[in-house]
Amino acid sequence: xxxxxxxxxxxxxxxxxxxxxxxxxxxxxxxxxxxxxxxxxxxxxxxxxxxxxxxxxxxxxxxxxxxxxxxxxxxxxxxxxxxxxxxxxxxxxxxxxxxxxxxxxxxxxxxxxxxxxxxxxxxxxxxxxxxxxxxxxxxxxxxxxxxxxxxxxxxxxxxxxxxxxxxxxxxxxxxxxxxxxxxxxxxxxxxxxxxxxxxxxxxxxxxxxxxxxxxxxxxxxxxxxxxxxxxxxxxxxxxxxxxxxxxxxxxxxxxxxxxxxxxxxxxxxxxxxxxxxxxxxxxxxxxxxxxxxxxxxxxxxxxxxxxxxxxxxxxxxxxxxxxxxxxxxxxxxxxxxxxxxxxxxxxxxxxxxxxxxxxxxxxxxxxxxxxxxxxxxxxxxxxxxxxxxxxxxxxxxxxxxxxxxxxxxxxxxxxxxxxxxxxxxxxxxxxxxxxxxxxxxxxxxxxxxxxxxxxxxxxx
Amino acid sequence: xxxxxxxxxxxxxxxxxxxxxxxxxxxxxxxxxxxxxxxxxxxxxxxxxxxxxxxxxxxxxxxxxxxxxxxxxxxxxxxxxxxxxxxxxxxxxxxxxxxxxxxxxxxxxxxxxxxxxxxxxxxxxxxxxxxxxxxxxxxxxxxxxxxxxxxxxxxxxxxxxxxxxxxxxxxxxxxxxxxxxxxxxxxxxxxxxxxxx
Ligand code: SF4
Numbered sequence: 001x002x003x004x005x006x007x008x009x010x011x012x013x014x015x016x017x018x019x020x021x022x023x024x025x026x027x028x029x030x031x032x033x034x035x036x037x038x039x040x041x042x043x044x045x046x047x048x049x050x051x052x053x054x055x056x057x058x059x060x061x062x063x064x065x066x067x068x069x070x071x072x073x074x075x076x077x078x079x080x081x082x083x084x085x086x087x088x089x090x091x092x093x094x095x096x097x098x099x100x101x102x103x104x105x106x107x108x109x110x111x112x113x114x115x116x117x118x119x120x121x122x123x124x125x126x127x128x129x130x131x132x133x134x135x136x137x138x139x140x141x142x143x144x145x146x147x148x149x150x151x152x153x154x155x156x157x158x159x160x161x162x163x164x165x166x167x168x169x170x171x172x173x174x175x176x177x178x179x180x181x182x183x184x185x186x187x188x189x190x191x192x193x194x195x196x197x198x199x200x201x202x203x204x205x206x207x208x209x210x211x212x213x214x215x216x217x218x219x220x221x222x223x224x225x226x227x228x229x230x231x232x233x234x235x236x237x238x239x240x241x242x243x244x245x246x247x248x249x250x251x252x253x254x255x256x257x258x259x260x261x262x263x264x265x266x267x268x269x270x271x272x273x274x275x276x277x278x279x280x281x282x283x284x285x286x287x288x289x290x291x292x293x294x295x296x297x298x299x300x301x302x303x304x305x306x307x308x309x310x311x312x313x314x315x316x317x318x319x320x321x322x323x324x325x326x327x328x329x330x331x332x333x334x335x336x337x338x339x340x341x342x343x344x345x346x347x348x349x350x351x352x353x354x355x356x357x358x359x360x361x362x363x364x365x366x367x368x369x370x371x372x373x374x375x376x377x378x379x380x381x382x383x384x385x386x387x388x389x390x391x392x393x394x395x396x397x398x399x400x401x402x403x404x405x406x407x408x409x410x411x412x413x414x415x416x417x418x419x420x421x422x423x424x425x426x427x428x429x430x431x432x433x434x435x436x437x438x439x440x441x442x443x444x445x446x447x448x449x450x451x452x453x454x455x456x457x458x459x460x
Numbered sequence: 461x462x463x464x465x466x467x468x469x470x471x472x473x474x475x476x477x478x479x480x481x482x483x484x485x486x487x488x489x490x491x492x493x494x495x496x497x498x499x500x501x502x503x504x505x506x507x508x509x510x511x512x513x514x515x516x517x518x519x520x521x522x523x524x525x526x527x528x529x530x531x532x533x534x535x536x537x538x539x540x541x542x543x544x545x546x547x548x549x550x551x552x553x554x555x556x557x558x559x560x561x562x563x564x565x566x567x568x569x570x571x572x573x574x575x576x577x578x579x580x581x582x583x584x585x586x587x588x589x590x591x592x593x594x595x596x597x598x599x600x601x602x603x604x605x606x607x608x609x610x611x612x613x614x615x616x617x618x619x620x621x622x623x624x625x626x627x628x629x630x631x632x633x634x635x636x637x638x639x640x641x642x643x644x645x646x647x648x649x650x651x652x653x654x655x656x657x
């Protein structure tokens with residue numbers, strides 16, 4: 001019997017394997033940021049340990065940074081400084097705020113060519129799955145594991161299960177990668193992928209750009225999966241080639257030959273398989289407090305009583321979200337629109353959104369902002385004049401960072417504020433205590449900012 | 461990690477599904493750079509509701525948390541485990557614990573206990589009715605017991621994990637025993653793999 005892509009990549013990285021034990025797995029790239037690393041560096045210092053492979057470790061600052069000119073509050077400034085000092089002490093490359101390569105970890109590594117096919121990549125952040133878009137196994141780890149990887153460049157992990165999600169067919173007009181993953185999660189649920197690496201397959205996935213594939217893999221954790229991945233192909237190779245850290249010359253040829261073998265064998269079996277017809281997908285809007293509580297833009301807020309098992313959770317979610325069952329999604333007004341996060345802050349996302357808002361204006365009373373995922377994205381967008389399109393439409397144009405994705409830096413929702421957000425989590429208080437988050441694609445976010453209520457571009 | 465062979469104690473019921481890490485400890489607590497000081501942030505938003513179980517004096521001193529399915533989902537923040545631990549919990553019982561959360565628990569010595577959904581429901585109902593009900597989690601014998609209600613289950617943790625819990629082994633020290641294997645592996649890595657510096 002053949003082997004799945006995830007098992008092929010896993011097998012290549014096993015340093016030690018013994019029955020009844022997790023595998024000891026080698027890590028090709030370790031991404032570090034200011035929030036989940038200070039205690040790990042403290043641990044190293046206490047034990048007198050060094051970083052084993054500074055050349056395979058990249059640090060940046062993203063979660064806790066201010067994305068405008070406001071100085072960070074003192075407690076955040078300490079954390080940001082701590083990252084800088086730790087990077088210096090342990091000899092790590094670190095991109096602080098203001099550096100041209102700074103940005104959200106999951107946006108910068110692919111842009112620099114550090115994310116390539118067939119690798120293992122970890123980071124103290126659950127959305128590390130993003131890098132699976134290149135055919136790598138990438139997953140989030142806790143702070144103790146960050147310390148372990150810094151010290152040993154390895155990690156103990158049980159081999160994940162396998163799961164295939166196949167999406168076939170042409171996407172309907174106005175349906176984007178974000179809608180593909182929201183559609184998947186609304187079908188399989190927030191624990192539909194627990195224990196497994198999801199491999200996204202099928203003609204719809206093949207037709208996605210690298211940016212779109214990253215959006216899909218990014219939210220694998222929202223389906224409870226350990227990671228998500230997509231087999232590399234010509235789209236992948238074209239994206240990686242010529243990037244700063246990509247292999248060059250003869251090494252490039254050798255790498256390419258190897259990467260072409262990274263696919264699930266035709267006779268391989270997955271533990272679990274799901275099939276989705278792309279024609280059934282629509283633009284989605286989440287209505288609840290977990291990403292599976294999602295319906296299409298044409299639907300209404302569901303009646304908890306009709307949801308069976310999830311009824312109680314749904315009722316609690318509607319109370320938190322201050323929504324009435326039966327309300328058409330399009331009739332829900334918003335107070336804020338956030339275009340950003342490691343899910344949807346890449347150049348393609350900004351192009352799509354800017355096309356929607358060009359020559360129009362954000363609805364009065366709506367606070368709207370665009371936060372590019374990296375300084376490179378910001379620069380590129382400015383070269384294309386997108387910053388002016390957004391600014392003229394009434395959006396704030398910011399510098400790179402996680403911003404309003406997580407309610408930890410100065411960008412937060414006020415209690416009760418309702419936000420259309422291109423991020424990945426709509427948990428209670430995720431964007432600030434009492435804030436209400438609706439997950440949408442960049443196209444829907446942009447149209448919603450103009451309309452003042454949930455909308456798709458065609459509605460305008 | 462803390463050495464844990466056996467936990468006997470009362471339990472606190474949080475009968476909600478998908479309790480995510482943003483509920484366990486909201487992001488603004490993550491601005492701190494230390495490993496302590498997170499107990500007060502545990503369930504910060506829900507705590508403001510006087511009827512939330514953490515405010516019920518009958519559950520004060522509980523050392524075991526019993527929760528609905530998919531507990532600990534969401535972010536990788538180990539702060540969630542630090543907050544639970546600092547509050548006084550030594551084990552979390554659910555029918556499904558999120559993967560990263562489970563891994564993080566073990567680093568601290570917070571015992572992650574997954575039991576069949578019917579058993580968790582039975583425990584939840586029993587603890588809601590009788591806050592003094594005692595549960596024993598025996599890492600050595602791999603059992604979870606609540607004799608008063610006739611519950612006797614297997615603790616589903618592999619031998620390796622149980623040994624680490626029992627001995628309170630530091631993962632890094634353990635791994636460094638395999639330094640030669642790691643070095644051998646490194647020597648064979650393909651030359652095209654990217655380097656940061
Ligand atoms: S953008 Fe949001 S989800 Fe992504 S790394 Fe930052 S905080 Fe996490």
